[in-house]
Amino acid sequence: MEINELTPAEARVWRAFPRGERVDFRAADDEDPAEGGSWGPERTVRAAVLRALLLGGDRADGEIASLGLAGARITGSLELQYATIEHPVRLRHCHFEEVPRCYAARLRELNLSESVLPGLVAHAIRVDGVLRMTRTRFHGLVRLAGAEIAGSLYLEGARIDAPDAGEPVLQLNQAVLGADLWAPGLRVRGQTRLTGASVAGRIGLADAELDAPGGVALDAQYLSVGSGVGARCLRARGRLDFRGARVPGTLDLLHAHLSEPGDTALRASSSVIGELWLRGGERLTGALNLRRARIDHLTLAPEMVPDQVCLSDLGYTALSPHEPAAHRLAMLERDGDGYVPYAYEQLAASYRRIGDDGAARTVQLAKQRRHRRTLPWYGRLWGHLQDAAVGYGFRPLRAGGWLLSLLAAGSLAYGLHPPAPLKPSEAPQFNPVFYTLDLLLPIVSFGQESAFAPKDHQQWLAYLLIVLGWILASTVIAGVTRTVNRQ
Incomplete structure (x- = not known):
């Protein structure tokens, strides 16, 4: 593309690229890029121009070329499928009219923070640095399935709104992150999918809102995390599904509000978790499923336990906070799997481990009484006598x-x-x-x-x-x- 084919705004970007300079079209720092559809030609840049720069732009001697653009209206589709981009790409506070397509592309760094986009197609993208989408607003699907990001993925304060998409709106299934998934304050309307993802560091979902009523708000089945998941004060409408997940640190759901009426609000069956914290929040609306889970330290406040739990073959080493046996036995009575002897044995063992033998005997007695209800009449009679x-x-x-x-x-x-x-x-x-x-x-x-x-x-x-x-x-x-x- 020749330089004389560019508009004044595009020429400014073209000249800044070889020197790695940033071009900022904003009239004020508090401009809302959601209104970018009305921005005029003085701040409009065609996606084709950006593509030409990234794939074949000049470099100035002694300078590091990069694309730094803020406050621009980007028209057309930014097509980067299979491309290898050697320069950092920073498109902040921009308004995209069409969905950028970066399928299987390789980039050094990508920053779309504070921008507004109709979606993002970036399956199998590879980023050698970090991918930043801080406070970015999406009005369509964000496809990052199979992405490989050497650093962190930043989604703090981001908004993704596509409740009627018919598929997960934030797709990170099978993604591999070399550091953290940092998304405190994230707002998603629709399903978030992390199935089979691998995060070497920590997942941060504090104060996030995941809204998929009647479905799965967070599908994190077989998720593997190097550290922990911080989801303190999380609000979720729809199921949180951690089936088969591996979280060696803490799955922190303190002060969380989890709701999926008539179904399962939290499923962590067959998972391996260092510490699971469920305390200080509202009572779960929906079932709690911890079947076959292995948890070193389970922090479960009785007031958060819902009307139905599934605890078959749940194993834990420690249980807190320390409560009278009667408060814990009420939970076992709500088990949807019926009489589960192992659940009573686990509870009794946790009391014995901290030296509360009286509570352990109370649990064992409750186990025998619950078992008695499953016996024929003559067995129940002998049980009553004992x-x-x-x-x-x-x-x-x-x-x-x-x-x-x-x-x-x-x-x-x-x-x-x-x-x-x-x-x-x-x-x-x-x-x-x-x-x-x-x-x-x-x-x-x-x-x-x-x-x-x-x-x-x-x-x-x-x-x-x-x-x-x-x-x-x-x-x-x-x-x-x-x-x-x-x-």
């Missing part, structure tokens, strides 16, 4: 209470009406306490039971005490055996 007698072995003092009560009742009854001796001349002196103990204790004998013969109602009382003694002994043995085996 529960009433010794709390399935976790309430051993209860056996002593039953024993003392029966001992007091029998001693009183036989003390008021002693039974007749079988052989008066050989019988020992009658003792109502030891006689009752002889009836209650199946193995121990004090010589009282064999020496006296109760009659009528006394005989029936003796039968009752013998039966209750055997039941008490059996439940004690069963409970103690269960406890010893578990330990």
Whole structure:
């Protein structure tokens, strides 16, 4: 393209390029590029001119050529498919009339910050430095699937609005980032897809808003992060899906608001997470799915737990904040998978790990009671007897209470009406306490039971005490055996 074919605005950009100078057409720093459609020819640059510069522009001796442009209206489509661009590209505060196309292009650096675009096509793009789209506004799809960015991707304060696109509006699936995905304050209307992406550093989504009601707001299945995900104060309408994700650091959802009524608000099944923080925010609207997840430290406030959870085969080392067992058991009762023994074992283990053995026993007792509901009637009957007698072995003092009560009742009854001796001349002196103990204790004998013969109602009382003694002994043995085996 010859220089005499350029408009005055384009000629200015053309002359600045070899020296790496920045051209700023803005009349004021607070101009809104959304109004760029009305900008005149004095600040209009054709995309074809920019393409010609990037692919074959001159270089000044001793200078680093680069394209630096601000406040321009860019007409036509910037076609850079498969191109190799050796110069930094900085198009800030610009208004694009058509979607730039950078499919499989290779660039040193790309900066579209504070600009307004109808979308971006950059599948498989390779950026040797960073890709900046800080506070950029998109009114269409942002396609970065399979992108390779050696540095960071900056999307802080960006706006992407394409709720009726019928596909994810921010596509970063299979992308590879050599540093961070930095997007605090990001606003997306439509689905954000990070499926299979790899981020060597950290993902920052603090104060972000992801809006895809009735669908998936963030699809981060099989995401791999080198550090953690900071999503504090995140607001999401639609599911957050971290199924199969690998987050060795923290998945921070403190003060988050997650909502997907009638479906799953947060799914992190089969994931491996260092720390998951769910605390300080509003109660999840929708289910919480942590099936088969492995979490070193789970921070889960009871007030954030929704009506339905899925905890089958969830494993965690520590659970905080420390709460009474009753508050945690309410969560297990809401498990959509029904009775999950492993969930109770995990909760009990977390209490034992911090030395709260009383809470651990409460959880184990609740597990037996929940299991009892799954048994046939005769199993439930025997379970009720074990529960009433010794709390399935976790309430051993209860056996002593039953024993003392029966001992007091029998001693009183036989003390008021002693039974007749079988052989008066050989019988020992009658003792109502030891006689009752002889009836209650199946193995121990004090010589009282064999020496006296109760009659009528006394005989029936003796039968009752013998039966209750055997039941008490059996439940004690069963409970103690269960406890010893578990330990």
